[in-house]
Amino acid sequence: MVTLAQLRDAALGGLDRAVVEWTDLAAALDGLVGRATTGVGGPLRASRWEGADADAAARGLAARGEQVMVAAQEARCVLTVLDTAADQLRNAQRDLWAGLAEAAAAGFTVFEDGRMEPADPTHRADVAMISRRHELEQLLAAPVRKATEVDTHCAETLARLYPTGTADWADTAADGTCVMALAGLDLATIPRGDPVAAAKWWAGLNPSERAMYLAGYPAVLGAMDGLPTEIRDRANRVALAEAKAALIAELAAARAKRDAAGRTDDAKWRLRVTALKERLAAIEGLEATLRSGDDLYLMGFSAKGDGRAIVAIGNPDTAAHTAVYVPGTGASLAKVGKDVQRVRRLLIATERYTKPGEVSAIAWLSYDAPDTLVHALSSSDAEAGASKLKYFLRGVGVAQGVSSQRHITVIGHSYGSVVIGEAAKSNGGIYARDIIVAGSPGTHVSKAGDLNLPGNHVWVTLAEGDPVSTLGSGAHAPAVKEKGIWNRVTPDDRSFGANRMSAEGAHGHSEYWDGEHPDSLDNQAAVIAGRYEEVNLLWGSRP
Known part of the structure; x- marks a missing residue:
């Protein structure tokens, strides 16, 4: 006493x-x-x-x-x-x-x-x-x-x-x-949904206060657009480890209930155990991906649903050129390693035009991507993901210093281009200088200029044998009447007004980042680095 x-x-x-x-x-x-x-x-x-x-x-x-x-x-x-x-x-x-x-x-x-x-x-x-x-x-x-x-x-x-x-x-x-x-410490005192407010709040904390919030709210800080990348990485790695521990405990409990269940409930618990094992395997896959390089930053993580992850190669806060890759249908936490491999190839290709440390490439899987092509006919996932993408890009700009005017390029593959289209056509557009779409079924606009960027800063590539542009156009490409005939305008159409880049050598829907077919990869790298004169154009005008 x-x-x-x-x-x-x-x-x-x-x-x-x-x-x-x-x-x-x-x-x-x-x-x-x-x-x-x-x-x-x-x-x-x-x-x-x-x-x-x-x-x-x-x-x-x-x-x-x-x-x-x-x-x-x-x-x-x-x-x-x-x-x-x-x-x-x-x-x-x-x-x-x-x-x-x-x-x-x-x-x-x-x-x-x-x-x-x-x-x-x-x-x-x-x-x-x-x-x-x-x-x-x-x-x-x-x-x-x-x-x-x-x-x-x-x-x-x-x-x-x-x-x-x-x-x-x-x-x-x-x-x-x-x-x-x-x-x-009240969670309500943490500003969320506004990258500028988040950055200002963080800057106003002293080192001990920052440490306290990291101790209690790592998942919240890790998801806050506008905070420094190193802080988000630190917080998200803690959140990842804690989510894994909770999942392991939940799996053990589910196995015990499965083993104790009678025939009536046995199937239910077997399915539950299988689902939990799949989620645990996805988290372990992300851990393995993060261990694969010493230049990786975990800018976002969630174990909910199919899982979410944002993985940066190189620190975007200090990068002169940043690429943000948005994957499409079928993307999930379990497959994020593949997306990171793609952005790694993009970074390596872009570094041919830049000095060491000037490039960051980000795999952005922070939305619920459609699981199948049938689900991809709906726009609901794109609409839900668009606001998240806008906030994220704004947060990258805030962390870089908005007045710096650094070069950010957003790249959408397949349904990912629909997400970008929804975000870019909305009020104010997105915080990016260039947009690239690959294998796009449409962006919900009929003109590149409707994406709130000059048309010559919108780039499109379509590989031979990629069917998505045709199959998905009915859902995501607006119909335009020309000479009395209605047509669906996809980004690869000349009338769309974007720069059409060569994808020579690539075939089908998934070879745009294939190192064996470098034309598509090299063209994207040139755009990311702002070396527009190096792009192999089929039509359009260079900025």
Whole structure:
């Protein structure tokens, strides 16, 4: 129990220094994870070392990295508790000091044990003084009682943060929830849906406050457009690990229920187990993708539904040229590795025109893509994804510095071009200088200029034998009457007014990023780098 004298004389600067030290420790641990990835993981991958020993080394490095990530997150939890204690104890101490000053002004002497007597002995039997003493005793008891509560709650919370020695993300997630409740940090205070407001809010936080929000709300911060990419990556990797831990626990519970179920419910639980295993495999696939390079940033993640992921190669915050690739029908978290491979090829091709570090390429799977061609005939997924894409692109621009006017190119494949069309034709358009569509069934406009960009900054490529432009036009290409005949105008039509690029060598719907057929890949790279004179045009006009 805290005493009046202890609270009165408490030197709370020590707690403030401890908060700073734990903040520095969390940052150092984050840096250690990064150095392990680049300093150890990078050379291991570059060495082309293969076999059982190589696999064991990779697993060991991943496990150690995960332990350090847990330690960093727990350090953020500790500093949140300490900061809460310092803040609340300081408030209690101020109230006590104010009460002591009021008691002295009223003519009372306050003793070390909290007892109070009139300074003038002749007033001890005075009824008014007795009543006033009672009031002041209550006034002084309140901050002491509050300090005791704070001390008890903070001590109990610190005790539960004791490390387990293993990377227990379920425990870490529970710790984060606990410390947020203790600190009283309200989720409603975090601005969402406005990248500019999000960036301003983040910039106004001090390092300890940022660490506290990372401790309690990693999934929220990871999804916030406008925040620095490195912060989103850090938050999303924690959110990914916590989601995986929760999914493993859910799978174990489902298996137990399946094993205990009778014949009536057995099929239901078998299906549930299968679905959970597929979701876990998708998350593990994303983890493997993130381990495949030391230049990858996880800018978005969600385990809901088919899953969502935004993976950047290179940091877009510092890139002079950024490509954002939007996949189409069938895209899901389970297949995100394929999308990252495509943007990797784009980045490598673009770097032929730029200096090292000037390019970032992003696989943007942050919408519910249609599962089948039948589902792709609907525009509902594109309409839902369009606003998300707009906010994301705006967030990239905000993180880069809106006044910088850096070069952003958005690339849509198949149904992804429908998403881009919905976003670009809406009020204000999208924050991008160029749009590229490949194998597009339509963009819901009949003229390139209706995408809120000059027509010569809209680029289209269509490979030989790609049927999607024809098959999907009835759903996504507007009908235009020309010379008394109604026709569906897709982006590859000359009348659309876009620049038509060559896709020579590519065939079908999926070879636009195939390194064996470089014409399509090289043309896209030239647009991304702003080297428009290098594009092999079939028709159109270069910017």
